[in-house]
Amino acid sequence: xxxxxxxxxxxxxxxxxxxxxxxxxxxxxxxxxxxxxxxxxxxxxxxxxxxxxxxxxxxxxxxxxxxxxxxxxxxxxxxxxxxxxxxxxxxxxxxxxxxxxxxxxxxxxxxxxxxxxxxxxxxxxxxxxxxxxxxxxxxxxxxxxxxxxxxxxxxxxxxxxxxxxxxxxxxxxxxxxxxxxxxxxxxxxxxxxxxxxxxxxxxxxxxxxxxxxxxxxxxxxxxxxxxxxxxxxxxxxxxxxxxxxxxxxxxxxxxxxxxxxxxxxxxxxxxxxxxxxxxxxxxxxxxxxxxxxxxxxxxxxxxxxxxxxxxxxxxxxxxxxxxxxxxxxxxxxxxxxxxxxx
Amino acid sequence: xxxxxxxxxxxxxxxxxxxxxxxxxxxxxxxxxxxxxxxxxxxxxxxxxxxxxxxxxxxxxxxxxxxxxxxxxxxxxxxxxxxxxxxxxxxxxxxxxxxxxxxxxxxxxxxxxxxxxxxxxxxxxxxxxxxxxxxxxxxxxxxxxxxxxxxxxxxxxxxxxxxxxxxxxxxxxxxxxxxxxxxxxxxxxxxxxxxxxxxxxxxxxxxxxxxxxxxxxxxxxxxxxxxxxxxxxxxxxxxxxxxxxxxxxxxxxxxxxxxxxxxxxxxxxxxxxxxxxxxxxxxxxxxxxxxxxxxxxxxxxxxxxxxxxxxxxxxxxxxxxxxxxxxxxxxxxxxxxxxxxxxxxxxxxxxxxx
Numbered sequence: 001x002x003x004x005x006x007x008x009x010x011x012x013x014x015x016x017x018x019x020x021x022x023x024x025x026x027x028x029x030x031x032x033x034x035x036x037x038x039x040x041x042x043x044x045x046x047x048x049x050x051x052x053x054x055x056x057x058x059x060x061x062x063x064x065x066x067x068x069x070x071x072x073x074x075x076x077x078x079x080x081x082x083x084x085x086x087x088x089x090x091x092x093x094x095x096x097x098x099x100x101x102x103x104x105x106x107x108x109x110x111x112x113x114x115x116x117x118x119x120x121x122x123x124x125x126x127x128x129x130x131x132x133x134x135x136x137x138x139x140x141x142x143x144x145x146x147x148x149x150x151x152x153x154x155x156x157x158x159x160x161x162x163x164x165x166x167x168x169x170x171x172x173x174x175x176x177x178x179x180x181x182x183x184x185x186x187x188x189x190x191x192x193x194x195x196x197x198x199x200x201x202x203x204x205x206x207x208x209x210x211x212x213x214x215x216x217x218x219x220x221x222x223x224x225x226x227x228x229x230x231x232x233x234x235x236x237x238x239x240x241x242x243x244x245x246x247x248x249x250x251x252x253x254x255x256x257x258x259x260x261x262x263x264x265x266x267x268x269x270x271x272x273x274x275x276x277x278x279x280x281x282x283x284x285x286x287x288x289x290x291x292x293x294x295x296x297x298x299x300x301x302x303x304x305x306x307x308x309x310x311x312x313x314x315x316x317x318x319x320x321x322x323x324x325x326x327x328x329x330x331x332x333x334x335x336x337x338x339x340x341x342x
Numbered sequence: 343x344x345x346x347x348x349x350x351x352x353x354x355x356x357x358x359x360x361x362x363x364x365x366x367x368x369x370x371x372x373x374x375x376x377x378x379x380x381x382x383x384x385x386x387x388x389x390x391x392x393x394x395x396x397x398x399x400x401x402x403x404x405x406x407x408x409x410x411x412x413x414x415x416x417x418x419x420x421x422x423x424x425x426x427x428x429x430x431x432x433x434x435x436x437x438x439x440x441x442x443x444x445x446x447x448x449x450x451x452x453x454x455x456x457x458x459x460x461x462x463x464x465x466x467x468x469x470x471x472x473x474x475x476x477x478x479x480x481x482x483x484x485x486x487x488x489x490x491x492x493x494x495x496x497x498x499x500x501x502x503x504x505x506x507x508x509x510x511x512x513x514x515x516x517x518x519x520x521x522x523x524x525x526x527x528x529x530x531x532x533x534x535x536x537x538x539x540x541x542x543x544x545x546x547x548x549x550x551x552x553x554x555x556x557x558x559x560x561x562x563x564x565x566x567x568x569x570x571x572x573x574x575x576x577x578x579x580x581x582x583x584x585x586x587x588x589x590x591x592x593x594x595x596x597x598x599x600x601x602x603x604x605x606x607x608x609x610x611x612x613x614x615x616x617x618x619x620x621x622x623x624x625x626x627x628x629x630x631x632x633x634x635x636x637x638x639x640x641x642x643x644x645x646x647x648x649x650x651x652x653x654x655x656x657x658x659x660x661x662x663x664x665x666x667x668x669x670x671x672x673x674x675x676x677x678x679x680x681x682x683x684x685x686x687x688x689x690x691x692x693x694x695x696x
Contacts, residue, residue, distance in 0.1 A: 050549055082451075089448075100482050104426060114426030149452065156455075157555065165551035177546035179539050189532070190539050194551035196532050200560065203531030204524050210531060257551055 003028040003261055003292045004049070009058035011041070011048050018044040020316040021058065026261070031283065031293045033303045035327075036313035037336060042296045043174055045313070046263050049294075050171050051164040063260065067167050069158045079150050086146025090138045095126075102126045166194050170259035172250040174266050174296075180239035184230060184249055187238050188221040191256030221256060228252040228282065244275045251282065261292045268299040280306050304328070312336065351610030351673055352522050355617075359383075359515055363508045377507050378624050383514040384576050386616035388593075389600040390521050390609065391568030396598070397607035398534060399561040400541030402462040405449075405469030406597050409442055409566045411476060411589035413573025416441045418489035418583030419482070431495035435574050442570025443563045450562030454555050457544075469594055476586035483586070490582030504581065514575055521568060525609050528564075537561055538607065592654070596620075599657050603664055605671025614673050619660075623653055 004026040011019040019041040026032050034042050047053045049060055051067065060067055069075075092099070103119040103126075127135050157163075170191070179187055196217060202210045225231040228248045233241060238249060247267055254262055264283070268276045280302055287293055297303045303310065303324070310327040312320040314336040320327055327333055363376045388410055395403045420427045420434040429437070453464050476483045483489065494502040495513075502509050528534055536557045539547040548554050577583050596619060604615025630649045634640045640647040664671070 052545065052549075097479055097481055105481055108426040111423055153454065153555075160553075161545065161548040162551055162553045165549055171549055173546065177543050179542040179546070181542060182535070182538060186535055190535050190547070190552070191550050193532050193536060198532055200528065200533060203533055204527050206527055214531075253550060 001028050002026060003063060004294070005059075005061040006045075006049070007059050007061075009045070009048060009060065010056045011044050011053055012056040017316050019048065022313070022316070022318045024311055024318065024321070026292060026294055027309075028292055029287065029290055030308040031287050031295060031306050033295045033297055033307040033310045034313060035297065035303055035310060039315075040313040041316040042313055043265060044316075046171060046265055046294075046296065049164065049263065050169055051159040051161045054159055062164075062167055062169060067159065067164050067169070069154075069160075069163050075154065079147060079154065082150040083143045083147035086149075087139045087142035090142030090145075091135055094138045095134055099123065099126060162194075165257060168258075168260040169263065170254035170257040170261070171263035172247070172254055172265055172267060174269070176246050176250055178238040178246055178249060178253070180237065182238060183235050184225065184238055184241065185218065185221055185234045187249055187253050188224055188256045189217055191253040192217050192221065195258065224252050224256050227285070228255070229278075244271055247271070247279070248282070251286075255286065255291075259291060261294065262286060264293060264295045264297075266296055266298060268297055268302050271299075273301075276302050352526070352613055355610065355613045356515065356519050356522065360512075363511055367508075375625075376511055378621075380507065380511055380514055380579060381576075381624065382616050382620040383511075383518045384572050384579065385597070385600065385620050386613050387518055387521055387572035387575070388569050388597050389604070389612040389616050390525055391565045391572065392597045393601050393607065393609070393612045394525070394537075394561050394565040394568065397601055397612070398529065398537040398541065399558060401558060401561065402458065403465045403565070404462050404591070404594050404598070405465035405467075405472075406565075406569050407589040407591065407593035408469040408472035409445065409569035410573035410576065410593065411472055411586065412445050412566075413438050413442050413570025414577040414583050414589070415476060415483055415489070415573075416570065417574035417577045418492055421492050421578075422489050422583075423493065424489070431497055431578070435571065438574040439567045439571050442573075443567040445570070446562040446564075446566025447559060449566070450559045454558055466591070466594075469589075469591060473586050473590055476589075483583070486585050486587070488583045488585040488588075492577060492581050492583070494581065495578050510579065514579070517571070517575060521571075522609055522613070529609070533557070533560065541607070596657070599661060603660060603672060605674040608671065608673050611671050611673035615671070618672070619657070622656070627653060 002025040004024075006022060006024040008021045008023055009019055010017065010021055022041075022045065034045065036042055044053065048055050049062075049067075102122045107119050107122060108114050179190065182190070196213055198210050198213050201207070222231060222234060225234055228251060230241075230245060230248055230252060233245060238246065241249060251262075251264070251267065267283070268279055271279060276299055283293055283295070283306055295303070295307070307324055309322065310320075310324055311318055312327060312330070312333050319332045319336060320330040322330070359379065362379065366376050388406060391409065392403060392406045395401045395406075416438040417434050419425050420429045420437055421431070422428075427434075449465070449468055453461055456464060477485055479485075494504060496502065497509075497513060500509065502513075529537075536547070536552045539550070539552060540554050540557055544554050573589075600615035600619050601612055602615070603618055604613070605611030627649050631640075634647075634649070645651055
């Protein structure tokens with residue numbers, strides 16, 4: 001069964017086609033590598049999968065469905081609510097001073113009792129005098145602006161990275177992006193965030209749920225750090241870790257999200273052969289936990305050593321796909337890497 | 343890294359502050375310190391509100407004075423008896439906080455996708471708009487006169503009087519302590535973690551499943567609510583809403599100075615920043631002016647010689663010097679981070695991988 005299915009994906013930036021109708025199936029619980037020369041569109045493909053770039057065309061199916069925020073009835077309700085609030089606010093803003101005069105100033109004598117019913121009657125009369133200019137037009141404009149604005153923001157956030165993350169796609173970055181001013185443990189805890197149930201009031205008042213969840217989450221974060229071999233560094237600032245450990249921490253943070261698919265963007269970059277060996281072991285262990293791994297890598301020993309399948313990109317197009325053995329002997333691949341022999 | 347357990351600065355600050363009126367009572371004399379600290383507490387609350395936005399979440403807000411103005415005017419309208427509402431201290435404060443929350447959301451929603459300089463400009467404009475509105479909505483805000491007089495608050499049956507400062511002092515200190523506690527609790531939870539991750543790297547944060555829009559809106563709402571609470575207390579302290587000019591750009595800049603000088607994102611830092619900046623203004627400059635006047639070193643006819651007139655220059659100088667020599671602030675937040683796990687054994691330096 002395929003966990004990720006990419007069909008005819010095109011990503012264009014202006015005149016540049018970074019990914020040109022790539023189709024790729026990632027079978028569940030496999031390690032699949034994407035290789036290719038620099039500028040072949042590998043990272044762009046990752047960014048399209050994780051919602052950072054919007055595909056120009058093509059479909060990405062993950063676990064049987066598209067990765068995007070569904071339009072539910074709560075969405076419709078929220079949009080409608082924002083529209084109505086914006087409309088009422090505009091009605092209020094347009095009339096605020098005369099409304100205050102008719103309702104409050106006219107009906108209140110210093111330190112006398114104030115009759116709210118009388119004020120409400122005055123408000124109704126005020127709106128009744130010129131309903132078009134005072135209510136209907138500002139209401140319609142406000143509703144239109146509020147609805148359109150809210151819908152535009154919602155539409156643009158449909159494929160946001162957090163949507164992909166919450167669907168179960170975790171990733172690391174080519175240039176490490178850790179939260180440097182946070183300690184290692186907090187970096188991992190952040191990856192767990194979408195599974196935590198603590199809300200603002202639990203945290204502010206330190207209700208029992210906060211304490212329980214804090215203990216549980218720190219425990220499982222420590223387990224993940226142990227798995228990644230970083231448990232001794234748990235309380236150091238992330239920026240103080242060595243390069244290899246920072247790469248591992250990024251993977252640990254991604255694992256904390258309990259993803260079904262893990263995207264690793266050049267995890268072995270800058271590592272020495274021994275560190276790369278360790279990393280291969282780690283990636284194997286991740287796969288054995290039932291997580292599908294999609295990998296971009298230039299380090300050929302790593303790629304050939306761990307991949308179940310390899311896809312080769314060149315100039316945004318997929319030129320070959322198959323087992324490591326097949327890819328190694330593919331004439332197009334040799335041509336892309338070594339040049340054409342005339 | 344130090345492994346000893348230290349008392350966080352914000353707790354020692356609050357404890358010492360709580361003792362000052364008692365010390366003044368024990369040694370009778372002509373004291374001013376406790377009296378002068380009251381506005382500092384209120385400005386510290388404003389700084390804490392800004393700290394949520396700028397310090398934790400990294401959203402540069404140059405319009406917090408507007409939130410404070412909203413708070414002060416809401417409180418004034420709700421309590422002053424020239425209006426029909428005439429609420430007591432607690433209901434008026436509660437409604438004011440809710441109004442501030444709503445205003446924060448209203449400003450946050452349309453600006454949610456803006457970052458850095460663009461957001462700073464929008465919030466700057468918002469501050470100016472609020473000031474102009476307060477000036478021109480004559481029948482509601484009484485224009486440039488401000489709304490006054492406000493009744494002195496009555497808390498738990500105790501009627502506050504303007505002459506005795508101690509009850510006010512403890513009221514404001516109590517509010518400040520509650521805000522410090524709430525801010526600390528929120529900072530050390532998943533919410534604070536998410537805010538800091540957005541400040542550090544928004545893309546990585548959203549790829550880890552954080553919804554930046556939601557967290558930024560929360561920061562806006564909470565920050566604005568705290569600033570408007572500071573405004574409400576300020577109004578009750580003045581016995582007036584103040585005039586619109588009291589909430590101009592300079593107030594926002596002073597709040598920003600407090601956060602930067604103290605240390606972005608550090609609660610103790612904001613308290614220290616408020617003490618340094620406001621204390622400099624109301625204690626050091628004041629004393630210096632009085633001293634110089636007493637010794638006839640300055641004349642009131644020459645405006646250049648009055649130290650008070652130089653204060654914005656001095657704030658600017660302080661900012662430049664801070665940025666040059668100690669950009670992380672006097673009490674940086676990294677210290678706060680280390681306090682999180684004071685008893686954990688610290689790991690030996692990372693050994694090279696086999």
